[in-house]
Amino acid sequence: MIAEETEIALHGRAPWGQLDIGKNTQALNFNNFIRYQCEDIIDAALRKVDNIVKKLEEQGIAAINSPGIGFESSHWGEICQGPLDYNGHTITALISLPRRDLWTIAVFQPLSGRDVNVEPTYAEKAARAVRIALDAGGMPNIGGYLELICNIKTVGCGAGSSTCNVVAAVRSVNDAFEIGFSDADIQKITQWVEGASDPLALISGGTVAIYGSRSGDIVERIEKSLPPMACLGFITSPGKTVLTESLIGNEQYTSTDSYEFKKILTMAVTAIQSQRLDLLAKAATESGRLNQKNVPISKYDDICISATENGALGVAVSHSGTVCAALFDPTNPCLWDKMKSLAEELKSLGCIDFQPFTPTANRKTFV
Numbered sequence: 522m523i524a525e526e527t528e529i530a531l532h533g534r535a536p537w538g539q540l541d542i543g544k545n546t547q548a549l550n551f552n553n554f555i556r557y558q559c560e561d562i563i564d565a566a567l568r569k570v571d572n573i574v575k576k577l578e579e580q581g582i583a584a585i586n587s588p589g590i591g592f593e594s595s596h597w598g599e600i601c602q603g604p605l606d607y608n609g610h611t612i613t614a615l616i617s618l619p620r621r622d623l624w625t626i627a628v629f630q631p632l633s634g635r636d637v638n639v640e641p642t643y644a645e646k647a648a649r650a651v652r653i654a655l656d657a658g659g660m661p662n663i664g665g666y667l668e669l670i671c672n673i674k675t676v677g678c679g680a681g682s683s684t685c686n687v688v689a690a691v692r693s694v695n696d697a698f699e700i701g702f703s704d705a706d707i708q709k710i711t712q713w714v715e716g717a718s719d720p721l722a723l724i725s726g727g728t729v730a731i732y733g734s735r736s737g738d739i740v741e742r743i744e745k746s747l748p749p750m751a752c753l754g755f756i757t758s759p760g761k762t763v764l765t766e767s768l769i770g771n772e773q774y775t776s777t778d779s780y781e782f783k784k785i786l787t788m789a790v791t792a793i794q795s796q797r798l799d800l801l802a803k804a805a806t807e808s809g810r811l812n813q814k815n816v817p818i819s820k821y822d823d824i825c826i827s828a829t830e831n832g833a834l835g836v837a838v839s840h841s842g843t844v845c846a847a848l849f850d851p852t853n854p855c856l857w858d859k860m861k862s863l864a865e866e867l868k869s870l871g872c873i874d875f876q877p878f879t880p881t882a883n884r885k886t887f888v
Contacts, residue, residue, distance in 0.1 A: 559626060563590060566628045566668050573666055574630055583633045585663055589697025591627040593688040595620050595673055595681040596719050597754050597846050597878070598839030600747070600801065601789050601808035603782030604774040605733075607740055611774065612733040614740055614782075616789055617719040618805075618837050618846060619747075619880040620754070625671040625685040629693035631655075632665045639667040639690075646683055647690040650714045654691045657710070658700040667693070675874070678756060679842020684718040687711045691722075705739065712737035717841075727881070729793055731786070741790075746881050748796040751851040753833075753860045755867060756874045758819045758843040773815065781811055802835025802848040809838040809845075816841055820870045827870070831863035832856075845872075851879065 567588065574584045602615035629651060637655075639648040648667055655663055667690055673682040691710050695702045702710075708722040720732035723739065729747060731740040785808050792801035806825060813821060818838050824845065828836050832855065833847035847863055849856055864875040 562670055563626060563628070566626065566670055570628050570630045570666060570668050574632070577632060577666070585631040585633060585665075586697055588628050588630040589693040589695070591629070591689040591692025591694070591696055593625055593685050593692060593721055593725065595623040595625075595685040596721065597623070597681075597752070597880075598679050598837055598842065598844050599719070599808070600805045600837055601782070601785050602734070602840035603785065603808060603811055604779045605740065605782060605786065606779060607733065607738055611779065612736045612738055612740075613717075614731055614738075614786065615719065615734050615840070616729060616731055616786075616793075617721070617724060618752075619724055620680070620878055621880065622878050623673045623680060623685070625669055625673070625682075625689040627686070627689035627693040628668040628670075629690065629697055630666045630668075631660075631663050631697055633662075634664045635662060636664040637667060638665075639669065641669065644669050644683075644686050644690075646714050647686040650687045650690050650710055651694055653710050653713065654694040654700070654702070657706075658694065658698055658702075660698065675756060675844065677842070679839020679844045681719055681721065684711060684715055684721055687714050687718075688721045708739075709737065731790070743790065743793055745793055745796070747793060748798040748801060749851050749881050750798050750801075750879060751849040751853075751856055751860075752837075752846040752878050752880065753849070753863060754844065754846045754874075754876045754878055755864070755872045756843055757824065757838075757845050757870075757872050759871070759873050778811065782808070785811065798848065798850060799834050802833070802837075804835075805837040805848065806835040808840070809836060812838070812840045818843070818845060823870055824867065824872070827863060827866045831866065832859040833863065846878075 570588055596617040597620040598618050600616040600618050604611050605614035637648045637651045647669060651667055669686050671686060673680050676682050688707060688711050691707045704722045708720055711718055711722060717735045720730045723730040727746045729743040785804050788800060789804040825836050828847040832853060833849050835848050837846045837848060860877060
């Protein structure tokens with residue numbers, strides 16, 4: 522539960538004065554998509570919420586409006602991440618590697634009073650995001666019940682489970698009241714709650730963003746998708762967790778790091794604009810190597826060698842976690858054999874949980 526609060530503020534002032542409420546979102550209507558793909562899941566959630574609401578109404582807590590449904594897919598680390606000079610200061614900039622088959626569905630039932638309850642109860646950040654979204658939308662005396670269904674089982678390893686929950690939660694408020702939050706608005710709320718995050722709200726439509734993960738700066742939105750690729754995702758250090766917020770301000774960046782990352786970022790942008798997967802994979806691999814002194818990936822060099830020997834063009838990592846992905850040309854006629862061979866080798870390095878995916882597919886693993 523989020524406790525009753527007289528004001529939610531950030532740095533001494535209400536943050537939602539910076540929101541651009543009313544602008545049309547540019548993302549695809551994924552609520553409609555998920556209603557079609559996950560109809561049974563949503564129906565079960567709606568029935569559960571309805572039963573809870575009936576019990577609350579017996580206690581004098583009234584339902585307000587129909588429930589809203591929100592959806593967001595996650596990511597699997599980053600293509601690149603590092604120090605970037607931006608507007609006179611150094612930020613931690615990144616380009617995310619989307620993972621469309623990992624997602625959160627949020628069902629929000631507005632209720633009288635300011636309290637926001639969430640299930641599962643540990644998802645307190647999502648509940649806080651709902652509270653901010655309601656206040657931002659001019660509904661300070663409305664609270665509600667938030668039900669989250671998340672298929673991301675790997676927590677604290679760079680797969681974006683918390684951020685995915687938060688974005689989906691805000692989208693469900695947006696859906697319930699048709700507030701008109703833009704994707705940039707939703708990302709701002711996410712940043713205020715998370716402190717550090719990938720720009721899931723900005724890349725839902727399939728395009729790319731260069732984003733300040735700690736500062737919330739939108740450096741650039743690239744109106745192109747990542748080049749087509751097939752990925753073999755896996756976890757490099759089973760059981761190890763990394764809390765991204767613990768890294769804020771603790772990165773030991775040097776001027777050399779800034780210089781090297783600028784080259785990597787330029788390479789990545791060029792690769793996206795030209796749709797060159799080979800160049801993008803090279804940028805990703807070099808970014809992972811540059812990040813080794815901050816959040817090292819166990820046996821990174823060995824992983825890279827195995828990936829190359831088995832036909833991968835490069836490797837992308839979580840720069841604040843333990844997930845990793847080998848990047849393959851999806852037209853490779855021996856793709857499945859190469860992935861299977863690589864997985865066998867990586868098992869000997871202690872890696873687990875091998876899952877093929879593609880970041881450019883419409884929320885399905887490639888076939």
